[in-house]
Amino acid sequence: MKRQLSIGLAVVLLVAVVVLIVRGSGDENATADGKTVVKGVIGSEKVAFFNDKRVIDAFAKHGLTVQVDPAGSRQIATSVDLGKYDFAFPSSAPAAQKIQQDKKITTVYTPFHSPMAIATFDPIVDLLAKQGSVKQAGEYQVLDLAKYLELTAAGTRWDQLPGNTAYPARKNVLLTTTDPRNSNSAAMYLSAVSFVANGNAVVSSPAAEAAVLPAMSKLFLDQGYAQNSTEAPFEDYLSAGMGKSPMVVIYESQFLDRQTRGDGSIQGGRRLLYPSPTVLSKHTLIPLKDHGDQVGKLLTSDPELAKLAAELGFRTNDPKYFRDVVGDRAPADLIDVVEPPSFETLERLLDAIGKQYG
Structure with missing residues (x-):
């Protein structure tokens, strides 16, 4: 009996060793x-x-x-x-x-x-179309970033736009973005607006960085508090409506995902615009x-x-x-698409803007 137990124990130990080796x-x-x-x-x-x-x-x-x-x-x-x-x-x-x-x-x-896009509302699109900032581009509509930068440079408020009865808010015409110190969508937005501010050319030199920095900083700092993730302002757009954020920079995929789900969140005159130019994420x-x-x-x-x-x-x-x-x-093809700056250039711009937050 003892011998059988010893043999059995030896077999068990041998199997365990084999398992461990395997x-x-x-x-x-x-x-x-x-x-x-x-x-x-x-x-x-x-x-x-x-x-x-x-x-x-x-x-x-x-x-x-x-x-x-x-x-x-x-x-x-x-x-x-x-x-x-x-x-x-x-x-x-x-x-x-x-x-x-x-x-x-x-x-x-x-x-x-996914291209960068703008989540907005029908009254905002109609208002900016009359003002000349929103235009038709084939099968979709775009926000002309050159016209938009003219409005932001002048510090134009929504209630100063002629004939504005749809959204007479006493705050600046500004796209809502995420925090440029943390979020990729803010960096992609910066890529597009810096291209326009640089005379329709990718920022690629220290001189160009210095030239566009003041205007770029204003676009972010004038917003006040900004959230870290693109999902956060998009959820505000869906839940709080036009009053809080009339135009939000998002990924096109976020808007289309909600439409495809059919959960009812994309309703109430919500509209997808594309910045012109835009940048692909x-x-x-x-x-x-x-x-x-x-x-x-x-x-x-x-x-x-x-x-x-x-x-x-x-x-x-x-x-x-x-x-x-x-x-x-959504449009099958987007025509007005530009490349972002190099990683080093983009980092220097983002760091310079970030330091101004205090």
């Missing part, structure tokens, strides 16, 4: 159900995409469990410890370029993008490890994930997915 030689990211956990740091506007159950299930079909932490694109490029992540997924090309340079990575994936994934590369490949090649990205408002590499979901609710 586990130790396998994928350290593997979970109990056999899936591989992949960790990424992403721009906050993509949280809804990665948290969507359909997206989770789509990754699971490929044996992946993708876990993400949100952060500002500037933070991802400068202060986030990327060593604990398999991929970084900022919302701007300049931030992605900075990470590539620092990490000496050449492979990137850009599975979808290019969601660029930088693989930091092998599993991150797998996520990048799936996002750019898997039809199910592409369709889900379109349903959440993003413009996909294959425009068919976006068009099938959105239809005529």
Whole structure:
């Protein structure tokens, strides 16, 4: 009996050792159900995409469990410890370029993008159209940023616009943005308005930075308090109506996502405008490890994930997915699109504006 017990114990110990060896030689990211956990740091506007159950299930079909932490694109490029992540997924090309340079990575994936847009209301659009700041551009309407900068430079109030009975508010005509010290959408907005202020050219020199800085600072500082995430002012726009924020800088994807949901939040004369020129927020994934590369490949090649990205408002590499979901609710093509400044130039402008907040 003792001998049998000894043999049995030896067998149990041997099996345990084998299991440990197999586990130790396998994928350290593997979970109990056999899936591989992949960790990424992403721009906050993509949280809804990665948290969507359909997206989770789509990754699971490929044996992946993708876990993400949100952060500002500037933070991802400068202060986030990327060593604990398999991929970084900022919302701007300049931030992605900075990470590539620092990490000496050449492979990137850009599975979808979203132009900067303006969430506003019918009375505001009609008022600015009569004033000459809103114009028709083919199948959609745009806010002429040159005309807009003329209004802001003069400190024009809404109640000073001729014939304004729709919104006679005693505050300046200003687009509501997020805090430029933290948010990528504010940086993309800065890219567009600085282009116009620089004589319709990308700001690319210290002299140009100094020339546009006073006007750019005014656009942000005159707003007063600004929130850190683009989702916050957009929710105010949806819940508080025209009184609080008549024009809010957002990602097009936010507006289209709510329309596609059909939850009733896009009603009451709410309208989507595009700044002219606008800037594309290019969601660029930088693989930091092998599993991150797998996520990048799936996002750019898997039809199910592409369709889900379109349903959440993003413009996909294959425009068919976006068009099938959105239809005529957004223009198929945006013509007046400009590039943002380099990461270094944009950082200097943002830092200079940030220091003026005190």
